[in-house]
Amino acid sequence: MKPPVFEYVRPASLAEALDALASSEDAKVLAGGQSLIPMMNMRLARPGLLVDINHIPELTEIHDNGDTLHLGALVRHYQLETDARIKAAFPLIPEAERLIGHPAIRTRGTIGGSLSHADPAAELPVLAMLGEWNMTVHSRDGGARTIPAEEFFMSYLMTTMGPDELLTRITVPKQLAGASHIREFAVRSGDFALAIAAAMVSLNGDGSIATVRFALGGVGDVPWRNRELESSFVGTMGSDALWRDIGRQAALAIDPVDDMHASAAHRRQLAETLLTESLHRAAEMARERSGR
């Protein structure tokens, strides 16, 4: 199994990359290659032109901007796992990274590739929804625009980026209050998860909920979040009963389908259990952190 024949360019700058993407109808970006190359090896993808962005230095930058962290699209999984600035800004990133593939996959795979690939069972898209990340994309003819996570994931393996657009930067608002947790169920360590649940909780002095966010992966075409449901719990006292109730309500709100890996019912049950556990753990950490 070898990838089919393709043209290859290796731009050294963003401008050259955007030119290349605009020049061909069936150009594809090559980042870490950990999703694209397997698809090419199996002939599921046959791009005519491969635009290798691995040698564009500006895409590798990590920049602290005060309230936000800017991550270049080429920041690799292993950096997300180990960089102290990233851990301080959004501790769920390194936590989630340990669930992504294996160390050898994390050496090459990138944040930009993971978000652009938009696998609904991938961890980083779930975090993007939970953390309200913003995606900056560039094209030669359209210039730059910023897409909030909520509008970025369109369908299974599809984003709202155009074919000539390049994801260049991810803006991660720092998590300032409360605590967060991610849980998933995968059949084997390193496999894609059957379901993922991530939660972020901050509590008031009396133990009631100041803010709560939760997102699910693997349970639909795109990562799932429902802000209206979240805000209905603000002010409620945090308790095991409440975490169970949220888990149950979220499980009723999703619409998973049967596939070769798991039935819809199994996924719904996993989502409920994982979310309940995630909320419980995040609240526990939020309490520890504020010394209550």
Added chain:
Amino acid sequence: MPNITLTVNGTQHRLEVDPRWLLADVLREQLNLTGTHLGCEQGVCGACTILLNGRPARSCLTLAVTADGSDIITVEGLAHNGQLHPVQEAFWQEHALQCGFCTPGFLITSVHFLSENPNPTREEIREALSGNLCRCTGYQHIVNAVERASETMRKGATHAVPQD
């Protein structure tokens, strides 16, 4: 065809490669380093794992052209002056291979893992090796071997991380 430079096991090579050639194919076909095996060619089995600039990577999911300028260690680069690497030695002592197809990937993965975690628990070893598949051994002896290697390396056996 593009020209690239790869430093493999300390030797620099100037190569002409077709863009669609995988790094694994260039290592095997052009450089005759056939110790790097190809099992699945989709990143799952780990047999093709090499060290790319000091970190484990799948040579089946890396185009040779994109690796231009990289420093690569393959299983052939682990032994030095006819002396096996302590991890290789431990695999031999512990009978950690049968057909040997998966072994190069396990060795490379283990060498890198022990350089980052010199004193692992068995649980950590299992987790570290979870991206490598073996159809023969049942893994027990592989875990034993990595544990043994960690002990001998902590006692000061040489070249924990391959030098070129």
